[in-house]
Amino acid sequence: MSSNRTRGQRAGLTRQVVLEAALALADREGLKALSMRRLGAELGVEAMTLYHHVSSKDALLDGVVEQIFTEVVPPLFHGASWRADLRDYAHALRATLLAHPNVVPLVVSRPATTPQNLSFMESALASLQTAGFPLGRALDVLYAVSGFVVGHIATVPDGASEHQRTATDPLHPLLDLDPEEFPLLAEAARTERPGPDSRFDFALDAMLSGFDAARRPRA
Numbered sequence: 001m002s003s004n005r006t007r008g009q010r011a012g013l014t015r016q017v018v019l020e021a022a023l024a025l026a027d028r029e030g031l032k033a034l035s036m037r038r039l040g041a042e043l044g045v046e047a048m049t050l051y052h053h054v055s056s057k058d059a060l061l062d063g064v065v066e067q068i069f070t071e072v073v074p075p076l077f078h079g080a081s082w083r084a085d086l087r088d089y090a091h092a093l094r095a096t097l098l099a100h101p102n103v104v105p106l107v108v109s110r111p112a113t114t115p116q117n118l119s120f121m122e123s124a125l126a127s128l129q130t131a132g133f134p135l136g137r138a139l140d141v142l143y144a145v146s147g148f149v150v151g152h153i154a155t156v157p158d159g160a161s162e163h164q165r166t167a168t169d170p171l172h173p174l175l176d177l178d179p180e181e182f183p184l185l186a187e188a189a190r191t192e193r194p195g196p197d198s199r200f201d202f203a204l205d206a207m208l209s210g211f212d213a214a215r216r217p218r219a
Contacts, residue, residue: 013043015053019063023103026064030102036060065112068103071096073120082131083208086141089124090149090204097153108154132215141211148207152200 021042026034036057040047054060072092097104106112121142128138174189 013045013049013053015063018043018050018053018060019067022060022064023067023100026102026106027100031105034060034064061106062110062112062114064103065106065110066114066116068096068100068107069093069112069117069120071099082128082133085124085127086145086208086211087204090145093146093149094153094200097150101153104150104153107150133211134214134216137214141214144207144211145204148203152203 018039022034022039025039025042036047036050039060040050043050050060054063072089097107121139124142125135125138128141129135133141174185177186177189179186
């Protein structure tokens with residue numbers, strides 16, 4: 001029976017093992033290092049062996065994005081509270097993206113509609129529909145929250161040191177404005193601010209409050 005197994009199977013490879021190794025390689029060395037040849041070397045197999053588990057380089061990249069959402073999904077959308085579910089999802093997605101900053105460009109650029117990601121979306125839509133959202137609006141809500149989090153991470157790269165986070169804060173350049181030329185901006189920038197974490201929560205809570213208007217009235 002063992003003679004019928006592929007080389008990848010004999011090497012102990014599965015799709016999950018390949019994707020985990022790809023994510024680890026991207027985390028360590030960046031997306032430019034993520035080639036089939038290099039990944040094969042990491043796993044101790046020929047590059048062609050990987051195609052038994054991922055059909056193409058695009059499928060590999062989609063699988064890496066899938067890995068990101070796999071880290072986010074398990075405890076979420078249990079249906080107890082749609083607001084709590086969405087808030088937990090947003091914070092979990094943000095934390096996961098901060099843990100894998102090299103992969104953020106992939107999440108931004110690829111829809112990655114793999115079967116596992118589609119199953120997550122199906123579960124989330126069922127929870128939101130139960131909470132009173134029309135199905136189309138439920139999908140809008142899910143995309144809006146995901147897009148907000150990904151956009152926040154992509155434009156406010158706060159995964160490094162506190163000094164670097166401050167330097168890349170979009171409000172940081174406003175601190176040097178001439179208050180006579182831009183009095184409102186200068187005053188706003190100098191007003192004590194809680195920082196990007198609090199702005200994230202403020203915007204998220206505002207979105208969730210706005211979503212409530214899209215729900216069907218309860219009987």
